[in-house]
Amino acid sequence: MTDAESRPAPWWQIVTIGRNPRVTALRLAVTVALVVFAWNFVFVPLRVTGPSMLPNYANGQRRFLNRLAYRFAEPQRGDVVAIKTSGLHNLYLKRIIALPGESVRIVQGVVEIDGVPLEEDYVPKRQPWNWPTDRPEWQLGPGEYLFIGDNRTMLMRDHEFGVQKRERIAGKVWQ
Amino acid sequence: MKWAFRWVLFAALGGAAWALWPNEAHKVRKGLEALAADVSFSPRDGNLARLASIEAVTSRLTADAELQVDSAGFAARTLSGREEIREVVAASRGLEGGIQIQLFDIVVTLGPDEHEAKAALTASARSGGTELVAAQEFVFELRKQEGRWRVRRIQAVRTLQK
Numbered sequence: 001m002t003d004a005e006s007r008p009a010p011w012w013q014i015v016t017i018g019r020n021p022r023v024t025a026l027r028l029a030v031t032v033a034l035v036v037f038a039w040n041f042v043f044v045p046l047r048v049t050g051p052s053m054l055p056n057y058a059n060g061q062r063r064f065l066n067r068l069a070y071r072f073a074e075p076q077r078g079d080v081v082a083i084k085t086s087g088l089h090n091l092y093l094k095r096i097i098a099l100p101g102e103s104v105r106i107v108q109g110v111v112e113i114d115g116v117p118l119e120e121d122y123v124p125k126r127q128p129w130n131w132p133t134d135r136p137e138w139q140l141g142p143g144e145y146l147f148i149g150d151n152r153t154m155l156m157r158d159h160e161f162g163v164q165k166r167e168r169i170a171g172k173v174w175q
Numbered sequence: 176m177k178w179a180f181r182w183v184l185f186a187a188l189g190g191a192a193w194a195l196w197p198n199e200a201h202k203v204r205k206g207l208e209a210l211a212a213d214v215s216f217s218p219r220d221g222n223l224a225r226l227a228s229i230e231a232v233t234s235r236l237t238a239d240a241e242l243q244v245d246s247a248g249f250a251a252r253t254l255s256g257r258e259e260i261r262e263v264v265a266a267s268r269g270l271e272g273g274i275q276i277q278l279f280d281i282v283v284t285l286g287p288d289e290h291e292a293k294a295a296l297t298a299s300a301r302s303g304g305t306e307l308v309a310a311q312e313f314v315f316e317l318r319k320q321e322g323r324w325r326v327r328r329i330q331a332v333r334t335l336q337k
Contacts, residue, residue, distance in 0.1 A: 026179070050309060085297040085334050087280020090310030092334055131337065147335060162335030 042067055044171065046082065046091065052149030052159055053080070053093050056122055057173075065091075069172035075099075075145060078122075080173040083147060083164055091170055092160065094147035095122070100166075104146050105137040106130060111148075112137075126152035138163065145169070199324075200283040203292050203317055206324045210235045211276040211298070214264065218273040218303070225268045233261045236326050237318055243330045272303015279310075290319045295332075 009019050018024035039045060044065040048057045057063070057080070065082050075081060075096055082091035098104040102113050109126035111118040129152065132138050140146060140163065148161040213231040216224070242254040242263075254260050267274060281296040294315040300307040316328040 029183075083334060085280065085310055085312050086282055086295045087297065089279035090297045090299070092310075094335075160335055162333065162337035164335055168334075 043174075044088070046093070046173070048093060051154065052151050052161075053095075054151040054153075055124065056080075056150050057093060064174045065171040066174055067171040070166075070169060075166065075169060075172075080175070081147070082170040082173060084168050084170045088170060092147070093173060094149050094161065096145050097148045098140055098146035100140050100142050100144055102146075103137045103139050105132065109152060122150050123152050127155060129156040131156065143167075199285055199289050199292070203283045203285075203294055203324050204281050206235065206317070207281060207294055207296065207315060207326075208278060210326065211278045214267075214274065215276045216268060216273050218271060220273070229261060229265050229268065232264050233257055236260060237320065240326055241328045243328075245331045245333065270302050272305065274307075275301045277301075292317045292319075292324065 013019075013021075044067060046063045046065050048061045048063065049059060051059060077096055077099060079096045080093065081096060082093055084091060097111055097118070098113055103115070105112050106129045108128040108130065111120065138146070143166045144163050145166065146161075146163050149159060151159065210232065213228050213235065216228055220228070236257045238257050239255075240257050240260055242260055243251075244253075245251040254263060277299050279297045279299070281294055284293045284295075286292060294317065295312065296315065297310050297312050298308065299310055312332040312334050314328075314330045314332055315326055316330075317324045318327045319325075
């Protein structure tokens with residue numbers, strides 16, 4: 001054993017980079033890798049933009065997306081989810097309103113699922129939307145969901161809502 | 176410990192080589208990014224620069240190029256032919272705040288003969304700090320002509336169908 005190896009490390013080194021810098025570097029690399037993995041594949045940070053989820057999700061708010069929420073469970077009515085565009089950079093934040101196989105329509109702003117009005121306590125005010133416009137009701141196919149934002153005070157033509165497949169759901173938004 | 180560092184180094188080099196190796200999909204992606212850069216312009220750009228960028232946009236399109244727009248807040252419209260698209264790009268140069276186009280998540284699918292390709296992507300457009308288009312999905316169809324990828328068709332796609 002040489003003098004340098006037997007000599008104890010100075011306190012400043014122990015505080016900043018630990019007794020063994022190589023082990024510290026490896027720990028740091030593993031931690032960074034875990035954080036990067038978690039932030040890309042498990043809990044993705046989101047920033048809400050736009051008015052379509054008002055008053056429950058305001059423009060500029062920060063939330064997390066749980067990417068694993070639907071790995072072992074099915075999406076439920078009322079869940080707030082993020083829907084992928086061509087990737088994960090831009091996501092639509094919407095609420096699941098109707099599930100696969102259901103018939104849905106909106107009459108004077110009130111959503112009807114299989115002819116029964118849906119109670120939506122997350123929608124305080126609403127415009128008299130009528131949808132669909134080209135048929136009496138929309139029949140959802142297998143794996144199809146209807147997504148609508150909470151802000152129903154917007155004009156229907158200005159509000160992005162509609163039907164998309166389950167595989168486009170990127171995850172569930174943490175409340 | 177040495178073996179661990181070697182493996183990490185090998186993995187990093189392998190990853191870099193994989194990402195940087197030139198292939199047709201990479202060329203398509205670069206071409207689309209260059210097209211977005213050519214459509215974008217700054218209000219500080221002079222007339223010559225604006226004219227040059229219009230020509231650059233046109234040169235990236237096939238003669239029979241088609242543009243189908245159907246975005247929230249905009250009327251559905253189809254532009255047919257390079258010249259009609261050129262006129263619209265030229266008209267956009269009058270916007271006081273300029274235009275900044277950003278492309279995200281470009282997914283390229285090459286045809287079997289690698290002379291045709293499709294690219295799905297999301298684009299956003301801003302003018303002078305104001306959002307013109309928040310996040311619009313598009314499908315680009317491209318054709319390889321004289322060794323260069325040119326855009327044959329651009330179609331706006333609604334993420335949510337209604």
